[in-house]
Amino acid sequence: MHQNLTFTIPPHLDEYNVPLSSFKAARPQWTNFVVGGLVFSRFSRDSQNKTNEEGEPRVLLLQRALTDSLPGYWEGPGGGCEETDETILTAAVREVVEESGLHVSRIVDLVGVEEWTKEKNGTMFFVAKFSFLVEVHEAQGVFGEIAGTGGEKTVEVEGDAVQRWEDRVRLEPSEHSTFEWATEEQVRLGLEGKGKYKILEDEGRNLMKGFRMVAQ
Secondary structure, three states, X not given: XXXXXXXXXXXXXXXXXOOHHHHHHOOOOOOEEEEEEEEEEEOOOOOOOOOOOOOOEEEEEEEEOOOOOOOOOEEOOEEEOOOOOOOHHHHHHHHHHHHHOOOEEEEEEEXXXXXXXXXXXXXXXXEEEEEEEEEEHHHHOOOHHHHOOOOOOEEEOOOOOEEEHHHHOOOOOOOEEEEEEEEHHHHXXXXXXXXXXXXXXHHHHHHHHHHHHHXX
């Protein structure tokens, strides 16, 4: 069982902080509700330069398992709402920790809403995905003791190697095979079919919007 932590939301997201049943009832055009949480970080890959701790923003991407649908595609943490979720916000928090092991400390803003339809056994489903920009406790050192770092954001291991909270993502193997922190340019190339990341168009648009939001 995951450790429960409180998270904060700004006042303009209060409309999402309502019972999930009420949220769904107010949006009868959709039959299925999906959530996503985009996690960003700034860090330098140059472990020799100890003074340069920050670099360009990077977003957490998870690669879908080869045994799952859309095998090999990259995405942020996310998944379907469950009946036990109190709100759509707690659903996003749950999905982030289940798929990445990171614990949301703050939901910053709504990034976007995607819509699509799917058919299963002759029944049409109308799906909406709500993607949120989130911050995580690990970035603040809250889970340092669990991670073995004594609350610090970085620790020295094996000489010059530096382990950061960004390297402590824990995946659910049945859903994702690996993770990386991608730059805006890498995501853009993936959308153009030129880079290493295969990304669905709607997911890519949300990722690019997320980069614009963190740059503000």
